Amino acid sequence: MTDITGSGPTRGEPVLSLRNVSKNFGAVSALTDIELDVHAGEVVALVGDNGAGKSTLVKILAGVHQASSGTIRFMGREVAMTDPGAALDLGIATVFQDLALCENLDVVANIFLGRELDPWRLDEVAMEVKAWTLLNELAARIPSVREPVASLSGGQRQTVAIARSLLLEPKLIMLDEPTAALGVAQTAEVLNLIERVRDRGLGVIVISHNMEDVRAVADRIVVLRLGRNNGVFTPESSNHELIAAITGATENAVSRRAAAHAAAQEGGLA
Amino acid sequence: MTDITGSGPTRGEPVLSLRNVSKNFGAVSALTDIELDVHAGEVVALVGDNGAGKSTLVKILAGVHQASSGTIRFMGREVAMTDPGAALDLGIATVFQDLALCENLDVVANIFLGRELDPWRLDEVAMEVKAWTLLNELAARIPSVREPVASLSGGQRQTVAIARSLLLEPKLIMLDEPTAALGVAQTAEVLNLIERVRDRGLGVIVISHNMEDVRAVADRIVVLRLGRNNGVFTPESSNHELIAAITGATENAVSRRAAAHAAAQEGGLA
Amino acid sequence: MSQNPNSVAGRSLDRADARLRQDEGLGGALRGFIDRVRSGDLGMLPVAVGLVLISVVFTSLNPVFVAPNNLVNLLFDCATVGIISLGIVCVLMVGEIDLSVGSMSGFASAMTGTLWVQQGWPLPGAILAALAVGALIGALYAVLFNRLGMPSFVATLSGLLAILGMQLYVLGAQGSINLPYDSPLVKFGQTLIMPDWFAYLVALIPGILIIANGLSAMRRRRAAGLSGGSLSLVVIKALVLTVALEVVVWYLNLGRGVPWMFGLFVLLVVGMNYALTRTQWGRSMTAVGGNREAARRAGINVRRIYASAFVLCSTFAALGGILSAARLASASQQAGTGDVNLNAIAAAVIGGTSLFGGRGSAYSALLGIIVIQAIASGLTLLNLSSSLRYMITGGVLAVAVIVDSLARRSRVSHGRA
Amino acid sequence: MSQNPNSVAGRSLDRADARLRQDEGLGGALRGFIDRVRSGDLGMLPVAVGLVLISVVFTSLNPVFVAPNNLVNLLFDCATVGIISLGIVCVLMVGEIDLSVGSMSGFASAMTGTLWVQQGWPLPGAILAALAVGALIGALYAVLFNRLGMPSFVATLSGLLAILGMQLYVLGAQGSINLPYDSPLVKFGQTLIMPDWFAYLVALIPGILIIANGLSAMRRRRAAGLSGGSLSLVVIKALVLTVALEVVVWYLNLGRGVPWMFGLFVLLVVGMNYALTRTQWGRSMTAVGGNREAARRAGINVRRIYASAFVLCSTFAALGGILSAARLASASQQAGTGDVNLNAIAAAVIGGTSLFGGRGSAYSALLGIIVIQAIASGLTLLNLSSSLRYMITGGVLAVAVIVDSLARRSRVSHGRA
Amino acid sequence: DGATVAFLMPDQGSTRYEEHDFPGFQARMTELCPTCTVVYQNANADASLQQQQFNSVLAQGATVVVLDPVDSAAAASLVQIAHSQGAKVIAYDRPIPDTPADFYVSFDNQGIGAAIAQSLVDHLKAEGVPEGSGLLQINGSPTDAAAGLIRDGVHSVLETSGYETLAEFDTPNWAPPEAQQWTAGQVTRFGDQIKGVVAANDGTGGAAIAAFKAAGVDPVPPVTGNDATIAALQLVISGDQYNTISKPSEIVGGAAADVAVALLNGTDPGATTTLYDTPSQLFVPAVITRENIKAEIFDKGIATPEEVCTGEYAAGCQELGITQ
Ligand SMILES: Nc1ncnc2c1ncn2[C@@H]1O[C@H](COP(=O)(O)OP(=O)(O)OP(=O)(O)O)[C@@H](O)[C@H]1O
Ligand SMILES: Nc1ncnc2c1ncn2[C@@H]1O[C@H](COP(=O)(O)OP(=O)(O)OP(=O)(O)O)[C@@H](O)[C@H]1O
Ligand SMILES: O[C@@H]1[C@@H](O)[C@H](O)OC[C@H]1O
């Protein structure tokens, strides 16, 4: 386990740094004293158990929720993310876990929402072409971009949400479980995308429960547990180490299942 | 690739069999001539690209949509699934990809929705205890079951949806990407659960994009591509074979990514 | 706390999570309450505060406002539209609307008048017939909504007109029918008051129920390994409520006393509240209003739920109409026209029931109608021109809900909208 | 189709998916249409069919219904409430409501009457003042909604009352004010008719626009590698529309002709339709109505969108009120009371705008108000007692939307609700 | 002959239009001009709807329109439209002050207000109620022009009566429950200071009575009314309501028919007076109290004992000699 700040493959300036960020919802403390740094050209993976507070953290950074306490510095200045518009203006693009799409609008309208081309006379042709380009880049399988998002499959929606975030020219891009609903090909494309984005010098925060994917793209792996920092790892850390940090125990459902399977297989062979 | 019917580790009677099931949404043919059999005590994995029609198929079997054509036999009799109530009454429990929870109700109310204990004087204590039991079985991390579902994290919601399906005594259980949002421990518990359910002689249909998980629990793997059957595999089939069937090409984003990484690593070593 | 098989690591099942502040006992309850104040999750309290606010203002303008007999009148007036509003709560709960409750109430009063006074039916027969017609019309809306997919706004707008036509038709040449003053119905609507001792007794019931239910729930929860909550909290709650109610009863008894009609209204509210919160049907109503498709997928017979909501609403409207006729001792063409519709809907909304479904309470009808009638009553005590009267009503209404709105706003900003 | 860098495997970008039926050319369009009929996705067609249905019935009962001058009167009558309804479409689009449009229209007419006739302001000044007050009141609602979080139902209900008070106050003892007949305003509201040739000319514009836009879109789409759609379809659409409009104009010219006031209404509808469908603002309105939180996360200034909706609604209500005054040549205490509110909301809903936000169209105000006024006009041609008139209005209204409801139902059952 | 005559009434607020005025008009029309077509419309208190109806009857070829205007000011433009199309307008019930119609047939609404108030004041004086005692005044709808006329009539009498108006109320939509709630409030406020109530019609009057009864006030102070509805006649008979006004609307309706036929035939309708520059015929309504109810109502056949003397009112009828 490495120290929380300053370490890791720091390829650039710190884009984002959080100090002592906490968030309470009534009697529940969703986040307590979180510290986090993201540098330019760095992919930070945020991992943790269900309800660990990953999405809450992302929402705070996206201006959706306000932190109960703590400071956020972005590009060297302390910032107050009062609403999502402010975060977007700062250059923070987010793919939310719940996608946040408008079901009544079609795919093109969702991708360009808030950033339509030609505000006084929408340029539907240009937007449609650009939408197809983005979607094809992500290997999306969407029959028509003129259907309301309500009729799309889970993975198709997720692709639309990811495509949205590519429109901006952000400095930091946050992806909250971007591949959860994606097919194998689409997942590969998103991982490629993350690498491309990193290589362009952006900071990236990615949340995932898939340790393989995480290790494939992350430069640093930050673990949250029950709303608190629980260590920073490198992709070279072992699976066992990581999972122990996430679940808070070396003996856990995953290890038990692995053991049981191993036993069964031995039994089968015997 | 094995033949579509009759093969595979048939441990029991056919619970479900579909013949020539098709579904159109306007100009889009979401499903075309689907054939599928599920036997008692068998786990069938349904895999396919985004938008391949997996969820549409599950929704048809759950009575949410009606098939445009084709026949469905359940427990030997031809059935018409006119609405979700009918499917539930037949003994088909479903975990939907979009979860289908009532955001305004709390966790307990959602788990017991439609099957409340003591309809004329709800037994909240008994329901709460049972809810905790189910959730703990799934290694859920939910601070309070008396909060509306709207305030839960993505994985917590998914756990609630899975817990719902355990309440029934079904003959067939369908899980549409049940582990997409789950943490590693919860995923392990759900895989355990699938095995327990199978061992109790139920038929199970599970949809997932995670080939490892699929291979870990499935007895047969049915591939859909662009709304059509695209082969049936066994867990022993290679990853490469499976992904080729899903994406419809041996050269695909996954293989490309793998190749690129291999090249990069070599380059790095050189 | 007894060590229980279900409890985890010495903590009760529902308090096991490390992130949860352990609010035990009275102090915990207090901390929880402060949290709720901060996050704006206060239920009906803000509206009640708004009500107190306007009461203080009106009393300072004219002390007659709090004269016992003025309050007794207020309670009489609340009962009729309040019962209609209770039906509105039902349709709002499932996210629909009934615009025809005014007409329905007018038609029911016309039917009662015609059948009873003119045709000589026995009173209970006439009332039952009117209620049955109400239920029937609700069933008709359900068919239009469930089978033909007609939006309830349009279906009940058609109903509003058609039923008004029927009301005019039934009253025909007569225009209005006097109901006999010495009949039990009119007495019920105008003068029937609970005996003092009885009112005092009734006011004890809520406290007793709270303690009884609280104790039994606590015992069962502890036995099951759940946190039990604080006994003292339950006792204090019951005590405060009982004292408050007894004082109110005592005060009303200084005047004429507690109207039976208001008693009936409260009984219906409490019954409805039980049905909405403690039965499977009520759970289904909330679910359908919150997410129709999710409810359907849970196997709930969504159509039947909608039907029950429409039928209940029309039936309550009919009952409210009959009681309005009793209150006025007359069944007339004007009954149910004018502001009845808007007031009934507004009462529910002011009380906190959402127009979008899935969130509401039977008590919102009670509280909302009291707010509306208090404003009306307060204004009758001031000599105002019509123009001023309208302006002030509008202003006061806004003020009465501002407290609630602010609380709700803070709820949103705390991420619990 | 030209081979384009963007097209995939010889197919245009948006037609590449194998599951998509390739609906090219006229035959494809026809197949697409049949699909849409089947799945109930027909926009305004069903309501139009309902309208034709009731027109046939009324005509068979009394041929005067289709007399050119009766239709001219109908158009005059549609314009006033129609414009108010257009404002309602705006607030419904974002999922809110304005109950005060009736009062607002009455107050605007009272203001115009007082300032212009009594205070001697120049007419444009009086009109502008009334519109400005409308906008101001809308802005006030926006503040109550955005800053205090007051539900729009309650805020505008307060407004309804307060503004009615102001209307009574402004008109004072007088009660009503005559507007001079020979003033341009009253002429506009009562008699001003387009010259025949001009009306014919105007009726050409939609067709020309369709062809022009259609061709340019087709060219640009093809150039960008998207499917272009069928040229013949565009031409046929334009032709059918043009012929239909010219016939209508010809028929109306047999009577008095096309009222300028109706022209203004249609112009506003078309403008509003453009704003809602072809501008960023309109997109944001739809988004906010569909999913407020998603719109907010997309960086849309949600508060500004709500504010624009409330301001537009109140301003349109004021304009409608001024035109009602012009139509009646009087500004009176009754203006805006009675059914104005319900009719304005009902028109939008009947035309297909959802009460729940995110779905609607400016044309729904046009179509809905024509349905409502056609029913009213048809009934004036039959000698009916009030009771029958109400019953029949209710029944006919239900019938007029039944076609639409059935279509919608099939849409739901096809999974596209 | 063969002409179309329209009869346009303003609202549902009172049943008289549909139940008395129009039948009277129609009966007389059938008598005088059997071939004429009579069209009836009621505008539900909506001035725009009335305009629509007016245009519609003109489109149907009406040459004479009998108009009871919802909005007297707006009606001026209707007269102009009619005249521009060669049709004649008879103002009915409510005047059209700004543009002279061809004729005006009416009861005088302001006169009605004065009459009910005067009758009440006389009664109180006869009972020895001292000057300076308090009265309540319940007006009609604040948005109804006719209600304004009645209110003005009441004011003109009460101002000089020596009695004090304790409080005054415009009843929204003429709705009885609103009147009842307001009266109930005044009863708590003023108690037995209230010596009488001037209510602008029978609906609001009945509501005031209900409020007194509900408050347990016994005897109920005298309450006025207007319209002579069956319900009000019954209350007068039982002694609960002090007075009402009989407007034998059939007779006025018949008179309008006479004028219509005269205008059709181009003969002189025979005005008795001129009001608002319009040749007019005004009828004097009769104030009805217990004293004259038999003579004015039953003996004149305006209502029959069968419809009034039902149930609990039978005794009162006997007492007054209406039934044996
Ligand atoms: N209600 C609907 N209306 C129109 N098209 C629909 C509808 N529902 C699904 N579709 C289309 O049917 C196709 C199959 O969707 P489905 O949800 O079954 O995919 P899936 O295999 O579950 O994909 P994923 O892995 O992304 O969940 C998609 O192209 C989708 O756009
Ligand atoms: N609006 C809210 N009101 C109350 N509690 C909330 C709210 N939002 C989140 N929480 C709570 O905060 C905790 C953290 O939730 P969060 O969504 O951040 O988890 P997560 O790490 O993203 O989990 P997952 O992997 O399941 O997505 C959860 O226990 C959740 O119940
Ligand atoms: O008789 C009155 C009538 O003159 C007025 O216009 O409306 C109400 C009725 O009661």
Ligand SMILES: [Mg+2]
């Ligand atoms: Mg999350």
Ligand SMILES: [Mg+2]
């Ligand atoms: Mg799916």
